[in-house]
Amino acid sequence: MPILPLTPPVPFVPMRLSPVNLKILAYTLDVEGFDSSDVLRRCGIESADDLQEDGDWLPLHLFDRLMAAAIEETGDPFFGLVAGKSIALMKYGAITPLALSTPSLRQLLEDIRRFALLAVERAEVELLESGQTACLMVNPVIENGLSGRFRTEQVATSAVQMLRFTGASTSDIYQVEFPYAIPTGHEQRYLSTFGPRILFERKACSISFNPAILDLRMPTHDPVAYMTARTRAESVLAARQAGTDMADAVRQWLLNAFPRLPTVSETAAQMGMNERSFRRQLGMLGTSHAELAQECQRLMAERLLAEGKLPLKQIADALGFSSVHSFHRAFRRWSGLTPSAWREGKGLAQDQG
Structure with missing residues (x-):
């Protein structure tokens, strides 16, 4: 098939x-x-x-x-x-x-x-x-x-x-x-x-x-303290948005690549960076290429299981797993449930909703 x-x-x-x-x-x-x-x-x-x-x-x-x-x-x-x-x-x-x-x-x-x-x-x-x-x-x-x-x-x-x-x-x-x-x-x-x-x-x-x-003018207003706090907040926000943009770009790339899983060097090249800089940037965001890849696998697995259209073997193949067993083991590690139990529970929750 x-x-x-x-x-x-x-x-x-x-x-x-x-x-x-x-x-x-x-x-x-x-x-x-x-x-x-x-x-x-x-x-x-x-x-x-x-x-x-x-x-x-x-x-x-x-x-x-x-x-x-x-x-x-x-x-x-x-x-x-x-x-x-x-x-x-x-x-x-x-x-x-x-x-x-x-x-x-x-x-x-x-x-x-x-x-x-x-x-x-x-x-x-x-x-x-x-x-x-x-x-x-x-x-x-x-x-x-x-x-x-x-x-x-x-x-x-x-x-x-x-x-x-x-x-x-x-x-x-x-x-x-x-x-x-x-x-x-x-x-x-x-x-x-x-x-x-x-x-x-x-x-x-x-x-x-x-x-x-x-x-109304606030009696506690302190112009210097306010500008200091706002400058710091703007700096943190800029760093957060830059990091989020990069992580989202990696997720999009990985999701579109399924069932093939790109290597770190391939993803780094797609982001326009060398592998060392790419790893460092992800590390600063508190994540890694492997963690983002697993996150994307889980997202797509949950979507396909919820749709209920494909058998587990085809979902495992579509996500790049070597076997149903390896998909079963990974999904249980992610969610605490087997893929079948998760799909049955999701269907039950939707029926009750």
């Missing part, structure tokens, strides 16, 4: 995020008196020391698991309300020094939009202005299930805290909306966090507020 060509124009790459997100949540658990080390181990992370701010970005599903584990550890399905105003948010990341020295709320929101890319692949808060109302739209990176509500409430709580930090009073916060039903018996927690004007079962999560506070 001939091998089907595998040259998708835009390969699917699962969303990833900076380890700083997991580190903040772990620190939040510690601050609130819980055992973050146990929660991290349940997610396959030995300790918070393994979560370096400038370390390799992690799959989004790992953050999803950590939020679910945090809810289980605390026994509080509304722990996102706690996490959204924890001092842990001020301990890490490039946004904190900008927030402490920003000239105005408008500038802070612009900085959050721009530098959110240092922590996640897209900003989770967007400013909209219309007439006499300003609105923050909350678009969490995870939207579904308990973890989705956790992240929605964490981001929304942080946004309201930010408004208050920059001078908003209770009357300045016009309305807070959530896209799910009101949690019966927990109304007071929402009132104390967001104020008296809350609506549930709306289309999206949003926070409407008085636009006059957008341009």
Whole structure:
């Protein structure tokens, strides 16, 4: 049976995020008196020391698991309300020094939009202005299930805290909306966090507020500290984007080359570099040619298994494996499941969804 060509124009790459997100949540658990080390181990992370701010970005599903584990550890399905105003948010990341020295709320929101890319692949808060109302739209990176509500409430709580930090009073916060039903018996927690004007079962999560506070001058504004923090953030962002562009280019090249796996020297030449410089550049990004190749093999394997059109032998051939057995062994190392079990579980999840 001939091998089907595998040259998708835009390969699917699962969303990833900076380890700083997991580190903040772990620190939040510690601050609130819980055992973050146990929660991290349940997610396959030995300790918070393994979560370096400038370390390799992690799959989004790992953050999803950590939020679910945090809810289980605390026994509080509304722990996102706690996490959204924890001092842990001020301990890490490039946004904190900008927030402490920003000239105005408008500038802070612009900085959050721009530098959110240092922590996640897209900003989770967007400013909209219309007439006499300003609105923050909350678009969490995870939207579904308990973890989705956790992240929605964490981001929304942080946004309201930010408004208050920059001078908003209770009357300045016009309305807070959530896209799910009101949690019966927990109304007071929402009132104390967001104020008296809350609506549930709306289309999206949003926070409407008085636009006059957008341009109030911040009493904590320090021009020198702000420019220093912004220059540093711009430098880190430029390095991050340059690295991401190169890694994505390598992924695209490898995906289009299947079932053949290019050598390191071939890929280096494709990137316009000699092999030594290429290896060094990937090392600076915390990865290697072999790791990117395995990542691409897993991405394509999961896509083909989810489609359910090809037998395992043909998938193994299409991905460059020498046998079904070697594909089986590699996939189990990646996911903890056999290819057949993964495909059955994916189909079941889709049927239930």
